Amino acid sequence: MATGIKDKVAILGMGCSKFGERWDMGAEELMVEAYLEAAKDAGVETSQIQAAWLSTHIDEQSVGKGGTPLSVALRLPNIAVTRVENFCASGSEAFRGAVYAVAAGACDIALALGVEKLKDTGYGGLPTGQPGTLLPQWGANGSAPGNFAQLASAYRAKHGVSKQDLKRAIAHVSVKSHENGAKNPKAHLQKPITEEMALNAPMIAEPLGLFDCCGVSDGAAAAIVTTPEIARAMGKKDIITVKALQLALSNGLESMHNSWDGSYFHTARIASKRAYDEAGIKKPRDEISMMEVHDCFSITELVTMEDLFISDEGRAVHDVMDGFYDAGGKVPCQIDGGLKCFGHPIGASGLRMLYEMYLQLQGRAGARQLKNPKIGMTHNLGGAPSMNVCSVAIIGAQGA
Amino acid sequence: MTQPGVGITAFGAYLPRLRLQRKAMAAANAWANPGIVAQGKGERTMANWDEDAVTMAVEAARDALPAGPDPIKSRHFVDALFFASTTMPFADRQNAGIVASALSLPEEIHSIDISGSQRAGVSALIAAAEKVKAGGAKAALVASGDRRKTRAGAVQEFQYGDGAASFIFGNENVAARFLGSHSLSIDFVDHFRGEGEEFDYGWEERWIRDEGFSKIVPRAVRALLTKTGVSAAAVDHFILPCLFPKLDQQIAKMCDIDPAKVRDNLGATVGECGTSHALVMLAHALEDAKPGQKILVAAFGQGCDTVLFEVTDAIAKAQPKNGVKGWLARRKEETNYMKWLAFNGLLEMEKGMRAEKDNKTALTVTYRKRDMLFGLVGGKCEKCGTAQFPRTRICVNPNCRAVDEQKPFSFAELQGKILSWSADYLTYSQDPPSHYGMVTFEEGGRFLSDITDVDIGTIDTGTKVRMSFRIKDFDDRRGFRRYFWKAVPV
Incomplete structure (x- = not known):
């Protein structure tokens, strides 16, 4: 009988590069930037790393295929390096690999590193790709914002929300993230915006305007994990352990079966329930101190509040407008600026979310430090509402 | 003499939704050609960027084919397909095959592309009628679509339209009996489009009018009337696609056909849809025609094809789902000439x-x-009845998951x-x-x-x-x- 991951693995150290338009650096250099911070934080030498996981999504634009780019960039000691790719949830997937390896006893110290170099395409927004040989022959001609924008019409229809009210609520989602991002020196976008700016921005994909979309950024993030026992033996205090790591993937129901109404993430509801069970959380609205969710688009964040069972179904618009998820609210969300402002170097994003939760839990988040958080949750999603990969991770102080 | 039992059993048409306003076209081109303002009246059909001769022909055929949710079953009776166009998307890949696949027609059919001249559409009607008459097919589908390309600002750009029409020929429930046809093959080069060329090259209009239309068409029409034993006075609808104003009426007169019987060539609302145009006009005529009426169709193009039909009592039941009139009513005015240029590849747009x-x-x-x-065509699970797209090996219904139980479902x-x-x-x-x-x-x-x-x-x-x-x-x-x-x- 599986006993779950709770408290079996500790985060020894984390690092995160500055995100943004890193014209000065390629993926190789970004990996080193994130890794050096993580290694210093962990207090380990490269020779102590016994296995590594590398996450990148778009291999044509980043470092190419395979695990060798990481092995070469960090001059790893000929250890196993596995490259993982699971859409925008790839970073969480790398973390999962490293954590499970430690939990299995296969190694003492493992590295998870995610990176993406997106600003070498020559144009703004996410690069376009070829999703196999069949889908281009029939799949709708869309982009990421248009795919996620689908949520808006279905959510309006289901909950009877007017276009204007929903637009204002998602504008607030972005205003809040910009406010937070302005306090984060590593964030891609560090300027606050007003609700009016969000409402009047150029349309990208109805109803999502420019400020409803996250930044497309270069960056890398890393985690070094071990067992709590080893961490303690290494002299670590305030040990942060993994409470839950869950991944749920679509199996075609949303895209092919009429039981899904298009207004929510089927996978997020499943992954979050499993994560709460694994972490022993009964009332997430009361027990989660803070969270980083996959706010690739403002509408994604809004419906996710319900899919994580923090807001009741149909109530996210009200909670958002009431400031429940603002920095001073009950469950601060995207306290580092989120994908929206910290940025979204795809392969790194899942690890970047954990980085913020880790800093907050250790009281090292600087100007944006929250008061005494105990439990941090990350939600990392890849794909589109009708077909996706959803990761939910929960970390906290050991014993919390 | 009539040919009992062979003729049109069903028909349909298709016109794209956009109607480019000729006034807007003229306004955009008058700087270079002040005389063009004379063309600035009415509107022409304008195919969307994602439409071509094949897609429009498919729509016209759907308009003609029997209604029913399951085309795989309801269209199984079709055993021949003639696709006519001079703007086929493929020079070597059977275009009729694409039409057949899109219509879910059975693979056991005789399919042909008919092209090469502006009378190809009527040639296809004759071929289909003759094939059924000869016993070579029980239900021959004719589908014709055209999206002719001209240079920006050409007079033809104003005169042409985009559209399609379709007919089914059979020997049961005939709505318009095939009375006969007559063809002339004369290499009169009013215009041509050489291999690999994008645009037509045309000769002087007066010569085409006087030496071409005025001499060749009456000769073919008279021969057809003689051959079928039908008097000119008995013709109730005379169809002749012709861009010269009133020339169709003059030709009718030359053949002793009452000029009042000349069908509206839809120039004000559609424009001339290439080789499909005679067929569009025929569909339009069949929407109006009364039992017993005779319809004579003539198409000019390196000679002339003519065909004569007699409408029967079955015409009332043979009406299309939309028809020319239905598609005419479904319209959206387009006044952006730039959009027209972009949709037709006449302008190199910044695409990013x-x-x-x-x-x-x-x-x-x-x-x-x-x-x-x-x-x-997707699948329908035989076990739980769930329809799904695409068809897969394992049923998507979470309460079923049957393996290899899906039957094709359109x-x-x-x-x-x-x-x-x-x-x-x-x-x-x-x-x-x-x-x-x-x-x-x-x-x-x-x-x-x-x-x-x-x-x-x-x-x-x-x-x-x-x-x-x-x-x-x-x-x-x-x-x-x-x-x-x-x-x-x-």
Whole structure:
């Protein structure tokens, strides 16, 4: 009988590069930037790393295929390096690999590193790709914002929300993230915006305007994990352990079966329930101190509040407008600026979310430090509402 | 002498939704050619960027074919297909084969492309009638579509239209009896388009009018009347696509046909739809015609093809779903001449880097999935009854999961409903914003579908749609285009 991951693995150290338009650096250099911070934080030498996981999504634009780019960039000691790719949830997937390896006893110290170099395409927004040989022959001609924008019409229809009210609520989602991002020196976008700016921005994909979309950024993030026992033996205090790591993937129901109404993430509801069970959380609205969710688009964040069972179904618009998820609210969300402002170097994003939760839990988040958080949750999603990969991770102080 | 038992049993048409206003065309071109303002009256049909001769012919055939949710079964009776056009998308790949696949026609049919002149459409009618008459087919489908290309500002750009028509020939429930045909083959080169050329090259109009139309057409018409033993006075509808004003009436007169019997050539509302135009006019005539009336169709083009029909009592039951009149009523005025130029490849538009993606098509996949891609055929689980798209080996119903239980199930003729949608300005589209959404079907099944023939701000959750066979993508590097189905708001 599986006993779950709770408290079996500790985060020894984390690092995160500055995100943004890193014209000065390629993926190789970004990996080193994130890794050096993580290694210093962990207090380990490269020779102590016994296995590594590398996450990148778009291999044509980043470092190419395979695990060798990481092995070469960090001059790893000929250890196993596995490259993982699971859409925008790839970073969480790398973390999962490293954590499970430690939990299995296969190694003492493992590295998870995610990176993406997106600003070498020559144009703004996410690069376009070829999703196999069949889908281009029939799949709708869309982009990421248009795919996620689908949520808006279905959510309006289901909950009877007017276009204007929903637009204002998602504008607030972005205003809040910009406010937070302005306090984060590593964030891609560090300027606050007003609700009016969000409402009047150029349309990208109805109803999502420019400020409803996250930044497309270069960056890398890393985690070094071990067992709590080893961490303690290494002299670590305030040990942060993994409470839950869950991944749920679509199996075609949303895209092919009429039981899904298009207004929510089927996978997020499943992954979050499993994560709460694994972490022993009964009332997430009361027990989660803070969270980083996959706010690739403002509408994604809004419906996710319900899919994580923090807001009741149909109530996210009200909670958002009431400031429940603002920095001073009950469950601060995207306290580092989120994908929206910290940025979204795809392969790194899942690890970047954990980085913020880790800093907050250790009281090292600087100007944006929250008061005494105990439990941090990350939600990392890849794909589109009708077909996706959803990761939910929960970390906290050991014993919390 | 009549030919009892052989003739048109059903017919249909298709006209694209957009109607380019000739006044707008004239305003854009008058700087270079002040005389062009004389052409600035009425409107012409304008194919959407994702329509071509094949897709329009498919729509016209759907208009003609019997209604029914399951085209695989209801169209099984068709055993021959004649596709006529001079603007076929493929020079070597049977275009009729694409039409057949899109219509889910049986593979056991005789299919042919008929092209090469402006009378190809009427040639196809004659070929189909003769084939049925000879016992070579029981139900021969004629489908014709044309989207003729001219240079920007050409007079023909004003005069032409885009459209399609379709007819089924058989020997049961004949609505318009085939009385006979007569053809002349004369290499009179009024215009030509050489191999690899994009545009036609035409000779002097007065010569075409006086030496061409005025001499060749009457000769063919008179011969047809003599051959069929029908008097000129008995002709109730005279159809002759002709761009010279009133020349059709003068030719009728030359043949002793009452000029009042000359059919409206739809020049003010449609324009001349190339080799399909005589067929569009014939469909239009059949929408008006009374039992016992005779319809004479003539088409000029390196000679002349003529054909004579007699309408029967069955005409009332043979009416199309929309017909020319129905499609004429479904219209949207277009006044943006720039858009016209862009849709017709007459202007090099800035497309952005997103348009650089390689649209190379894996033909092995296209073949393997041909019923899905061309016929919009998914699956229906025999065990739980769930319709699904695409067809897969394991049923999508979470309470079923039966393996290898899905039978082919077509979604092409089902009405769908929009569950969610967006209008996307980021992705490259020839007609931004790209509209798409989750389209669901009451019978079960759904997929994220492109939405076409749509205006910004006119759709929402719950909007009803029909499916339409369209161009999905162009592969300009290889001269290929791929097709798939899109949702069109009803």
